[in-house]
Amino acid sequence: MAATRIDGKALAAKLKEEVRAQAEALPRRPGLAVVLVGDDPASRVYVTSKRKDCEECGFYSEEYALPAATTQKQLLDLVGELNGRGDIDGILVQLPLPRGLDEQEVLLAIDPAKDVDCFHPYNVGQLTIGAPVFQPCTPGGVMEMLKEHGIDPAGKRCVVLGRSNIVGKPMALLLLHAHGTVVMCHSKTPDLKELAASADILVSAVGKTGLVTADMVKEGAVVIDVAMNRNEAGKLCGDVCFDEAAEKASYITPVPGGVGPMTRAMLMKNTLTAAKLHQGVK
Ligand code: NAP
Numbered sequence: 258m259a260a261t262r263i264d265g266k267a268l269a270a271k272l273k274e275e276v277r278a279q280a281e282a283l284p285r286r287p288g289l290a291v292v293l294v295g296d297d298p299a300s301r302v303y304v305t306s307k308r309k310d311c312e313e314c315g316f317y318s319e320e321y322a323l324p325a326a327t328t329q330k331q332l333l334d335l336v337g338e339l340n341g342r343g344d345i346d347g348i349l350v351q352l353p354l355p356r357g358l359d360e361q362e363v364l365l366a367i368d369p370a371k372d373v374d375c376f377h378p379y380n381v382g383q384l385t386i387g388a389p390v391f392q393p394c395t396p397g398g399v400m401e402m403l404k405e406h407g408i409d410p411a412g413k414r415c416v417v418l419g420r421s422n423i424v425g426k427p428m429a430l431l432l433l434h435a436h437g438t439v440v441m442c443h444s445k446t447p448d449l450k451e452l453a454a455s456a457d458i459l460v461s462a463v464g465k466t467g468l469v470t471a472d473m474v475k476e477g478a479v480v481i482d483v484a485m486n487r488n489e490a491g492k493l494c495g496d497v498c499f500d501e502a503a504e505k506a507s508y509i510t511p512v513p514g515g516v517g518p519m520t521r522a523m524l525m526k527n528t529l530t531a532a533k534l535h536q537g538v539k
Contacts, residue, residue, distance in 0.1 A: 260480070260506035263402050269518035272401065276525045277314045280532070287532030288317040289347040289373065289524075290339045294332065295325035295355040304351055306521060314525045317344060325355045332358060333366050340368040346531040347373035349524070352423075370534055373527040375427070384427060387434050390534075391527045393427035398519025399460060399481050400431050406508055408458070408479055410437035416452050418442045418469070418496070419462035424483055428460055449473075461496040471501035480506040483516045 280287050289311055293304045304320060311318035321335060332350075339348045348371045354360050364372075369379040375391040383389050392400075403410065415437035419425035429439045437458065442449050453459055453473035461469050462483035474480055480502050482495035495512030503509050510516055533539070 260503040260509040261406070262503070263406060263481075263508055263510045263515060265398070265402060265510060265515040265518045268402060268405055269398075269522035272519075272522040273310065273313055273525055276522070276529050280315050280529055283532055283538060284536055285344070285532070286315060286317050287347070287528045288319070288342075288345045289349065289528045290319045290321065290342075290345045291349045291351065292321045292323065292332070292335060292339075293351045294323045294327050294358065297353070300351045300353075307349070307524065310521050310525050311528075314529075316525070316528060319345070327355075327358070329358055329362065332363055336363060336366045340366075340371060343535075345371065346535050347371050347524075347528040349374055371531055373524060373531055375527065376422070381422075381427075384430055391530060392523055393423070393431070394523040394527065395424050395462075395483060395516060395520045396428035396431045397523045397526075398516055399428060399483070400435065401523070402481070402510065402516070402519060403458070403479070408508065410435040410458060412436065412438070413457035414438050414440070414455055415458040415460070416440045416442060416456035417460045417462065418449070418453065419464075419483075421462065424462040428462065428483075432458070432460075463496050465496055466494055467496075467498055469497040469502060471498065471505055474502045474505045476505050477507045478505070480509040481516065482510050482512050485512060485517060 291304050291307050308318055339345050348367050350363055364376045369377045372380050375393040410432050415432040417425050417429045420441050420443045429441050433439045450473050458479045460481045464484050466486045466488050482497040484496040486494050488494045493513050
């Protein structure tokens with residue numbers, strides 16, 4: 258069986274177009290502030306692409322590139338200032354922060370109504386009880402992909418590899434709220450292969466190239482590869498051995514061109530949601 262390749266790039270473009278149309282109808286255009294501390298090259302790439310996404314969606318955007326030597330107080334002061342701005346709907350602090358800065362304290366300082374990354378404990382709590390204000394960007398993007406292809410997690414066995422706060426945990430929650438039967442696996446899971454091979458929907462978010470081999474994919478399974486790794490040749494790749502997994506799966510996401518663009522599109526959707534919230538628009 259040759260799997261259908263889920264095109265995240267095309268779906269993200271469609272989603273951003275919808276966001277743009279809704280943003281145009283607002284009294285004030287949505288505003289996003291992106292804060293980057295230090296000079297991590299990967300983070301710089303992400304920040305540049307977020308600016309481009311904002312332009313495509315007709316958003317106002319501001320970028321703060323702070324030196325690695327920025328103090329916790331300076332960063333908190335900036336977050337406080339952005340919290341108070343009427344033209345800024347979303348605040349994104351690019352992670353990871355340089356060593357010496359307290360990430361958790363910074364995330365806690367962001368006004369939950371501007372927390373478009375959905376990392377603040379308030380928003381994580383809302384998500385946990387099934388009443389999210391914002392969608393966690395990467396898992397939310399995965400859910401959009403499933404919806405687009407008519408894949409309903411209800412009654413399905415969903416296996417999530419990875420349990421990070423950014424991907425694995427919120428992914429499991431969204432699948433659970435969509436009535437999937439969810440199994441979470443991590444580095445201490447002894448029978449990972451068997452569990453993965455039992456999945457109707459398999460989501461891999463580990464960060465290990467070549468982790469998911471064909472024997473871990475059930476015939477007809479939906480395989481979602483969240484990972485963004487670099488192989489030995491420096492090429493971007495996921496956790497899944499794509500060619501062999503695609504022989505057995507019904508649907509599969511590529512890397513690049515799969516979940517990555519959807520994560521970015523969901524950030525735009527969340528910024529739109531925040532702008533509607535701030536402008537009292539339903
Ligand atoms: P992370 O914080 O490092 O978490 C990795 C998770 O994988 C942990 O829960 C870890 O278990 C688990 N793990 C490690 N080795 C394992 C193994 N051999 N078997 C099973 N589980 C194992 O990473 P993350 O931030 O969640 O990111 C995961 C991947 O997704 C990375 O490749 C990252 O680049 C990518 N990513 C992509 C997007 C996107 O937009 N596409 C967004 C975010 C992240 P323990 O908890 O036991 O340590």
